[in-house]
Amino acid sequence: MAYKIIASQCTQCGSCEFACPSDAISFKGEGYVVDSKKCTECKGEFDTQQCASVCPMPKTCVPA
Amino acid sequence: MSEPEIKVGMTSSAPFDRAPMAPAMRGGRASSSYDLSVTDDIDARIWERIKDHPCFSEQAHHYFARMHVAVAPACNIQCNYCNRKYDCTNESRPGVASVKLTPDQALRKVLAVASKVPELSVIGIAGPGDACYDWKKTVATFEGVAREIPDIKLCISTNGLALPDHVDELADMNVDHVTITINMVDPEVGAKIYPWILHGHRRYTGIEGARILHERQMLGLEMLTERGILTKINSVMIPGVNDTHLVEVNRWIRDRGAFMHNVVPLISKPSHGTYYGLTGQRCPEPFELMALQDCLDGNVKLMRHCQQCRADAIGLLGDDREREFALDQISTKVDYDANMREAYRKLVEHEREDQFAAKLDANKAVESLGSSGTLAVAVATKGGGRINEHFGQVRELQLYAVSRKGINLVGHRKVLPYCLGGVGEESALDQIIVALDGIDILLSAKIGDGPKKRLAKAGVRAADAFAYAYIETAIGALYIAEFGRKPSMPTALPL
Numbered sequence: 001m002a003y004k005i006i007a008s009q010c011t012q013c014g015s016c017e018f019a020c021p022s023d024a025i026s027f028k029g030e031g032y033v034v035d036s037k038k039c040t041e042c043k044g045e046f047d048t049q050q051c052a053s054v055c056p057m058p059k060t061c062v063p064a
Numbered sequence: 065m066s067e068p069e070i071k072v073g074m075t076s077s078a079p080f081d082r083a084p085m086a087p088a089m090r091g092g093r094a095s096s097s098y099d100l101s102v103t104d105d106i107d108a109r110i111w112e113r114i115k116d117h118p119c120f121s122e123q124a125h126h127y128f129a130r131m132h133v134a135v136a137p138a139c140n141i142q143c144n145y146c147n148r149k150y151d152c153t154n155e156s157r158p159g160v161a162s163v164k165l166t167p168d169q170a171l172r173k174v175l176a177v178a179s180k181v182p183e184l185s186v187i188g189i190a191g192p193g194d195a196c197y198d199w200k201k202t203v204a205t206f207e208g209v210a211r212e213i214p215d216i217k218l219c220i221s222t223n224g225l226a227l228p229d230h231v232d233e234l235a236d237m238n239v240d241h242v243t244i245t246i247n248m249v250d251p252e253v254g255a256k257i258y259p260w261i262l263h264g265h266r267r268y269t270g271i272e273g274a275r276i277l278h279e280r281q282m283l284g285l286e287m288l289t290e291r292g293i294l295t296k297i298n299s300v301m302i303p304g305v306n307d308t309h310l311v312e313v314n315r316w317i318r319d320r321g322a323f324m325h326n327v328v329p330l331i332s333k334p335s336h337g338t339y340y341g342l343t344g345q346r347c348p349e350p351f352e353l354m355a356l357q358d359c360l361d362g363n364v365k366l367m368r369h370c371q372q373c374r375a376d377a378i379g380l381l382g383d384d385r386e387r388e389f390a391l392d393q394i395s396t397k398v399d400y401d402a403n404m405r406e407a408y409r410k411l412v413e414h415e416r417e418d419q420f421a422a423k424l425d426a427n428k429a430v431e432s433l434g435s436s437g438t439l440a441v442a443v444a445t446k447g448g449g450r451i452n453e454h455f456g457q458v459r460e461l462q463l464y465a466v467s468r469k470g471i472n473l474v475g476h477r478k479v480l481p482y483c484l485g486g487v488g489e490e491s492a493l494d495q496i497i498v499a500l501d502g503i504d505i506l507l508s509a510k511i512g513d514g515p516k517k518r519l520a521k522a523g524v525r526a527a528d529a530f531a532y533a534y535i536e537t538a539i540g541a542l543y544i545a546e547f548g549r550k551p552s553m554p555t556a557l558p559l
Binding site: 011012013014015017018019046048050053054056058 | 137138139140142147148149164192193197198263267
């Protein structure tokens with residue numbers, strides 16, 4: 001399972017990239033994207049998905 | 065904080081302690097925000113640490129420049145006055161930067177700026193994002209800068225949430241100046257400012273989040289104070305939310321050893337896209353800010369010269385040169401030459417010594433006259449110890465009392481500028497006349513005939529004959545012309 005970023009709402013603050021424990025988020029072209037192969041939804045590591053927790057925009061980092 | 069040992073300037077000399085004042089000047093507090101002469105509550109060691117920092121010393125901001133590098137964009141709290149977009153080239157306010165930099169890019173840019181801006185004395189990380197949260201990038205940047213330019217001051221701005229985790233490392237890296245943004249000490253107030261925080265990899269909302277933030281801020285401040293790191297507290301004044309509460313904030317930070325308090329007005333427009341901008345939260349009026357500052361004055365040193373600069377500002381406060389240094393204009397290999405900055409610092413040192421000597425001479429001349437006359441003088445100045453502000457643009461007058469005991473700065477008076485957009489405002493002039501009650505002479509760099517006549521009617525002689533002279537030199541000459549047997553000046557005053 002993986003998360004994705006809704007590009008139209010993303011403010012590109014970059015907090016998700018920093019917070020992601022799996023190094024699954026990177027800046028590509030116009031915005032941030034989640035590498036679905038690397039994303040673990042933070043299972044086993046944290047109680048909440050770190051990208052969604054730190055994202056200032058509601059419903060922008062969501063389950064794919 | 066250390067006890068005062070050696071006083072800088074002349075404040076320790078006894079003759080100045082009881083200078084007579086005009087009746088209206090009584091109660092005027094001796095100010096501490098001026099310069100060498102008025103460092104009455106700052107000891108020599110503190111002065112050494114702030115004299116080149118434009119944000120921590122009002123006097124330094126006329127001479128020295130800072131550069132902000134936007135290297136740490138990630139943030140662990142959400143503030144209602146912040147929108148985490150960084151692409152705001154046309155705006156000049158905290159939190160916005162046109163480009164985020166990697167630590168390597170930042171170093172390259174710092175070297176390029178240091179080679180072209182001799183006034184540069186401080187490198188700061190001030191957003192967007194939080195320097196203590198996005199810590200690795202902060203460290204990488206500072207290490208590079210400290211290696212290449214060892215004499216530069218390092219400085220960070222933080223919301224305080226992650227601060228306690230890094231205080232020791234800050235001390236190790238010689239970061240001597242830290243700014244914490246503290247907008248509340250009551251979590252109920254905090255909940256109206258911070259929708260959430262991220263702490264220990266968990267998101268906390270409402271009062272719970274604000275309480276954690278508050279506790280971490282106070283802990284961080286105490287830890288910095290313990291290690292002797294100078295702290296400036298920024299508080300955003302939000303009408304109806306925390307404006308009256310900031311008095312309480314001021315008390316808390318004073319008790320925890322904060323060096324300076326800077327109350328900044330909320331900046332909020334719908335176009336900024338912030339929560340406050342979109343909900344129509346109003347910004348404070350200048351007079352509200354001033355009233356709050358006046359009511360806080362005297363507890364912690366108050367910063368009154370803040371320009372609310374961009375998160376990637378470069379240059380002197382109020383003179384942003386950020387656009388001259390676009391990253392793509394900077395060559396990949398920058399050779400930094402320390403000579404220009406060194407020469408500039410020597411020049412400033414010389415100017416400061418010169419000013420100090422001029423002051424000593426003027427005082428000696430006044431004292432040796434032995435006259436029983438007294439004068440109350442108001443001065444329009446932008447700093448640097450000179451009469452260098454236009455009467456129409458002055459926002460704050462410095463008040464001096466002169467007697468045989470010397471020339472003594474006795475206070476400040478705030479005024480609203482008389483010229484707004486080049487046109488004299490009659491009602492503003494009326495207010496200035498009220499503010500000048502008890503003053504004999506007003507000195508400014510320039511004054512028009514209209515206001516000069518109005519002031520004369522009110523009993524205040526105004527002159528611009530001493531434009532750009534050192535304040536004490538001018539006042540001393542005036543005093544001698546007025547009360548000396550053989551005037552050294554041709555007339556008492558060109559009226």
